[in-house]
Every structure is written in structure tokens, then in C-alpha cells.
Amino acid sequence: MDSSIKVAVIGAGTMGSGIAQVAAQAGHNVVLFDTRLEAVDKALAGLRMTLDKLVEKGKLTAGQADRIHGRITPASDLMDLAGSGLVIEAIIEDLGIKQRLFSELEGIVATDAILATNTSSLSVTAIAGGLKHPERMVGLHFFNPAPLLPLVEVVPGLATDEALAPRMMALMQAWGKTPVVCKDTPGFIVNRVARPFYGEAIRIYEEGIADMPTIDAAMKSAGFKMGPFELMDLIGNDINFTVTKTVWEAFFYDQRYKPSFTQQRQVESGRLGRKSGRGYYSYDANGAVIAPSSRTSAGSLAEDPAGTRGKTAGSLRASGDPAEVSQMIVERILAMLINEAADAVFWQVASATDIDLAMTKGVNYPKGLLAWAGEKGAGHWLGVLERLQAIYGEDRYRPSPQLRRMARM
Ligand SMILES: NC(=O)c1ccc[n+]([C@@H]2O[C@H](COP(=O)([O-])OP(=O)(O)OC[C@H]3O[C@@H](n4cnc5c(N)ncnc54)[C@H](O)[C@@H]3O)[C@@H](O)[C@H]2O)c1
Structure with a gap:
């Protein structure tokens, strides 16, 4: 598919505006449509x-910037998308609304036009479910x-x-x-494998x-x-909670993905993170951290001077000594992340190489989790999980058959 193909982007919000920029920078003419015309103007x-900033930094010439901008045409009617060879949808995350949009589009674009969705958490198969030609639908998750x-x-x-x-x-x-490339399973790669970064951190806090x-x-x-709490505040606690809940429900309520009350209460109280000035931390008008939000820090080690709760999880041998507590936190969260990455390999969601690539290129992890597992050996991480499972007796900590397999290798 060459750059002469016209690309249509539907939804001019956070993602659609960024995707339109990427397509225009790659040389495509882009039509940008949103039900709210002001969203297109804003984008x-x-x-x-x-683009002006990129020119200032010397990354683009003024001429290149003008050409990129000039390639994007606003559209006020879905009919304006008629000549597109590729349509990328980035509208509200709602199955019914996405299905209706694609059904309508089928009657507008040519029969060989490709239809793509940027959904984070819905099934691509379900979005394509109502189409006459579902074979031309694919997920492109930016x-x-x-x-x-x-x-x-x-x-x-x-x-x-x-x-x-x-x-x-x-x-x-x-x-x-x-x-x-990854299988159409809940959370695809990143939003599935990253769940314990948040979930296990909250659990340790709780x-x-x-x-x-x-x-x-x-x-x-x-x-x-x-850190997990800083990142949740940046993503938005409402968005993070919704993704957590969606993945948990989509996995038929698997304990491993169970959401937490801490997260739910944050959302209920409107502490959505940086965007609302307060989440797990409080922020001043310039976005600087003032302090952890009051109450959300309840239950810290400070209220448990003997460190007995740390010891219980000890299991991983935390003593209350800060260095040991820190190590225990890292081991516990990393073990859960590595297990999740191994399980994604087991269920053939994607190859081990692509899973490591996804976590480093999509969410900036310092290393691929499967490569990381190899540093101490998979047996080490299996041991951490087996101890957690023995202590808590919860399915949440069950080791993946793939981790066991890796430990035997
Ligand atoms: N924000 C993220 O970090 C992120 C990352 C990856 C994928 N996604 C996915 O991308 C999609 C868009 O997310 P976003 O964060 O850009 O949302 P957003 O709220 O910033 O933008 C959505 C835009 O879609 C428009 N819209 C809603 N219904 C429409 C319709 N029927 N037709 C045309 N336009 C419509 C809205 O007016 C809005 O401008 C969602 O499916 C989301 O799950 C989001």
C-alpha cells in the first residue's frame, strides 16, 4: 500500500489527531472526521x-511542516470519506457505536477499502460482527x-x-x-501484560x-x-479502572485481573489523577506533586512499626528494613508481570520476541519481561509465585504453565 492511498481518520480526539499526524508525515493525504467539528479544528x-515546535528544533523545515499540515483535510460529513483506501477509527470506546459507524461506512467507502479500529479493549471480531465484509476489518492499536x-x-x-x-x-x-501482530484476546499484548504493574502495586498498598x-x-x-501510582495518575484513574474492569470481565472474571476497591474509590471520589489535580497524589497548578493525597496513604508501614504485615508477605522475607521492603515490592510485581508475559506466550497471543518488543516500545519498560526473567532464571520467579500462592491460597498467583516450562529449560 503506497502513500498515494487516501487515509481517513474518524475521531479527532487524543488518538485520532495523533494518528492523522503519523499518516500525514508518512506522505498520505488524510481526511479527518469527527461528529464535533470543533474537535477537528482543535486537532x-x-x-x-x-509542527512549529519540530521546525524550531530543526527536525523539520518550514516547508515540510506546511506540507504535512496541508495533507490533512477536515471533513464534516461521513460521505467525505468516500475515496479513502484505509479508514482508521478512533472514536469513543463503545461497541454499539463503533459497530454502527462501520456499518454506515460500508455503504460509503469502496469494497476494497480497509477498515481499521484503534480500540484498546474491545474485541476486533465483535466490532466487525455486523459487517457484510468482516474480512477487511483489522485492529491497529496505536x-x-x-x-x-x-x-x-x-x-x-x-x-x-x-x-x-x-x-x-x-x-x-x-x-x-x-x-x-497479536491475537484478538482481551487487552491484546500491552493492556493485558501490564495489568499487574498496577494491580499488584495496589494490592501491596492495600x-x-x-x-x-x-x-x-x-x-x-x-x-x-x-512508579505505578504516578503512572495511574498520569493515565487517569478512570481510564485505568475501566481498562482493568474490561479486561477482568472479558477474561470471565479471572482472579488475576480482579480490580480493587482502592481504584474504584479514587474514581468515585473524582480523584482522577493529574487531570483533576488530585489522584493518588495531589498536584499544584503547575502539575508538581504536593503530597500523597490524604487518606490514600493510610495503611503504610508507618502504622505498622514492627513490620509484621511486611513479614507476612514475607514469605518474601521482608523485615521492615527499607531496602528489603523495596526488594520485596519489586520481586512481587515483577514476578506477576513476568508470569503474565509467559502466559501470553502460552496462549499464543504473540511470540515471546513481540511481547518483549511491545512492552519496551509501547509502555517504555526498561527491559522485555521474558528477557528479564532469564537474568535470574525462570525458576526464581516461579519460586516467588509459588510462595505467594501458598501464603494467599489464591488463584491470582497461579504460575503459568509456560513459566514452569521455562523453569525446566
Ligand atoms: N487515549 C489513549 O491512551 C488510547 C490509547 C490507545 C487506544 N485508545 C482508543 O482510541 C479510541 C479513542 O480514544 P481517545 O482517547 O482518542 O478518545 P477522545 O475522547 O480523546 O476522542 C474521541 C473522539 O471521537 C469523537 N466521536 C465520538 N463518537 C463519534 C462518532 N460516532 N463518529 C465520529 N466521531 C466520534 C469525539 O467527539 C471525540 O473527539 C478509543 O477506542 C480508545 O479506547 C485510546
Whole structure:
């Protein structure tokens, strides 16, 4: 598929505006449509500012910036998308609304036009379910911010033509992206494998083993750019909670993905994170952290001077000594992440190489989890999980058959 193909992007919000920029930078003419025309205007004004900054930094010439901007045409009617060869949908995450949009589109675009969805958590197969020609539908899951993060998960649905995923892989490479192909399963790769980064951190906090800044500091000492609570505040606690709930429900309520009351209460109280000025931390008008939000830090080690709760989880031998607590936090969260990555391999969601690529290129993990597992040996991580499972007696900590297999190798 060459750059003469016209690309349509539907939804001019956070993701659609970024995807339109990526396609225009790759040389495509782009039509940008949104039910709210002001969203398209805002996206084009935002793109102008972004491109001007790139010119200031010397990354683009003024002429290149003008040409990129000039390739994006606003559309006020779905009919304006008629000549597009590829349509990428980035509208509200609602199955019924997406299905209706694609049904309508089928009557507008040519029969050989490719239909792609940027859904994060819905099934591509379900979105294509109402189409007359579901074989031309595929998932193209970009990450936020789309112009900066290289990863794109290419997700064929059950009815997708077999030739389509390789075509999209090639196109995404031509757009300068790092595509990985993955099965149409809940959360695809990243939103599935990353769940314990948040879920296990909250669990450690809820058990009173450590407070949020301690957990964040521990994970940063392991090489993560942000701690789990800092990152949840950045993503938005409402969005993170919705993804957690959606993945848990989509896995038929598997205990491993169970959401937490801590997360739910944050959302209920409107503490959505940076965007509302308060989440797990409080922020001043400039976005600087003032302090952990009051109450959310209840249950810290400070209220458990003997460190007995730390000891219980000890299991992983935490003594209350800060260095040991930090190590225990990292081991517990990493063990859960590695187990999740191994399980995704076991269920053939994607190859081990692509899973490691996805976590480093989509969410900036310092290392691929499966490569990381190899440093101490899979047997080490299996041991951590077996101890957790023995202590808690919960299915949540069941080791993946793939981790056992890796430990035997
Ligand atoms: N924000 C992220 O980090 C992220 C990352 C990857 C994927 N996604 C997915 O991308 C999609 C869009 O997310 P977003 O964060 O950009 O949302 P957003 O709210 O920023 O933008 C959505 C836009 O779609 C428009 N819209 C809603 N219904 C429409 C319709 N029927 N027709 C045309 N336009 C319509 C809205 O007016 C809005 O401008 C969702 O499916 C989301 O799950 C989001």
C-alpha cells in the first residue's frame, strides 16, 4: 500500500489527531472526521503547534511542516470519506457505536477499502460482527502519544482476511512504526501484560506493606521510568479502572485481573489523577506533586512499626528494613508481570520476541519481561509465585504453565 492511498481518520480526539499526524508525515493525504467539528479544528490547531515546535528544533523545515499540515483535510460529513483506501477509527470506546459507524461506512467507502479500529479493549471480531465484509476489518492499536510511541499492535479478528495483517505490518513499518501482530484476546499484548504493574502495586498498598511513594520509588529503582501510582495518575484513574474492569470481565472474571476497591474509590471520589489535580497524589497548578493525597496513604508501614504485615508477605522475607521492603515490592510485581508475559506466550497471543518488543516500545519498560526473567532464571520467579500462592491460597498467583516450562529449560 503506497502513500498515494487516501487515509481517513474518524475521531479527532487524543488518538485520532495523533494518528492523522503519523499518516500525514508518512506522505498520505488524510481526511479527518469527527461528529464535533470543533474537535477537528482543535486537532488541526494542535498539529500546527506541534509542527512549529519540530521546525524550531530543526527536525523539520518550514516547508515540510506546511506540507504535512496541508495533507490533512477536515471533513464534516461521513460521505467525505468516500475515496479513502484505509479508514482508521478512533472514536469513543463503545461497541454499539463503533459497530454502527462501520456499518454506515460500508455503504460509503469502496469494497476494497480497509477498515481499521484503534480500540484498546474491545474485541476486533465483535466490532466487525455486523459487517457484510468482516474480512477487511483489522485492529491497529496505536499508543498514546501516537506520533511518539513506536508500537502498533496489529490485530486480525476471526474473520479477517489472512493477507491483511502482513499488509498492515508492512504499512506500519513504512510509517516508521514498530508493529507486532497479536491475537484478538482481551487487552491484546500491552493492556493485558501490564495489568499487574498496577494491580499488584495496589494490592501491596492495600495490605499495608508499603505506602504509595515507597512502592513508586521501589519500581523506579528497578528501572521503570514512573512508579505505578504516578503512572495511574498520569493515565487517569478512570481510564485505568475501566481498562482493568474490561479486561477482568472479558477474561470471565479471572482472579488475576480482579480490580480493587482502592481504584474504584479514587474514581468515585473524582480523584482522577493529574487531570483533576488530585489522584493518588495531589498536584499544584503547575502539575508538581504536593503530597500523597490524604487518606490514600493510610495503611503504610508507618502504622505498622514492627513490620509484621511486611513479614507476612514475607514469605518474601521482608523485615521492615527499607531496602528489603523495596526488594520485596519489586520481586512481587515483577514476578506477576513476568508470569503474565509467559502466559501470553502460552496462549499464543504473540511470540515471546513481540511481547518483549511491545512492552519496551509501547509502555517504555526498561527491559522485555521474558528477557528479564532469564537474568535470574525462570525458576526464581516461579519460586516467588509459588510462595505467594501458598501464603494467599489464591488463584491470582497461579504460575503459568509456560513459566514452569521455562523453569525446566
Ligand atoms: N487515549 C489513549 O491512551 C488510547 C490509547 C490507545 C487506544 N485508545 C482508543 O482510541 C479510541 C479513542 O480514544 P481517545 O482517547 O482518542 O478518545 P477522545 O475522547 O480523546 O476522542 C474521541 C473522539 O471521537 C469523537 N466521536 C465520538 N463518537 C463519534 C462518532 N460516532 N463518529 C465520529 N466521531 C466520534 C469525539 O467527539 C471525540 O473527539 C478509543 O477506542 C480508545 O479506547 C485510546
